[in-house]
Amino acid sequence: MSRRLNKEKLAALFSAVSQGLGEFYAAPYRRTFAKARREEDDLFMMLVFSESLGIPNPATYYTLELMPELYGRFHDWHVRMGMEHSPLDGFRCC
Structure with a gap:
């Protein structure tokens, strides 16, 4: 029973380390990806x-x-594209 418990703890530890490394490598590029x-x-x-x-x-x-x-x-x-008002005739959002 204790052997199984150790395997579970080891698996949880590896999972936590893997997640931490993933964050470590992805964090500098998060803004670029966004x-x-x-x-x-x-x-x-x-x-x-x-159209x-x-x-x-x-x-x-x-x-x-x-x-x-x-x-x-x-x-x-349309605001991000630099248009103050909606360019569509049938759709007013501002």
Whole structure:
């Protein structure tokens, strides 16, 4: 019984060390990863709303059904892109 207990303690110790090392190596790059993710999200938002913004989009049929899901984040996106007010005629978020 004590042997099994030692294996469990050792496994928990290895797990804690592994998590600590993961944090140690990932922490310096967390900001870089967040910036890259934000840039990808901005590009995706522009792709989804491109037809509404007057940019031809060959994938409009597929991106049209994503618009309702992204309307909640639209205000943050257009402000980050430097637009004071919503560029969409039918959608006012400000």
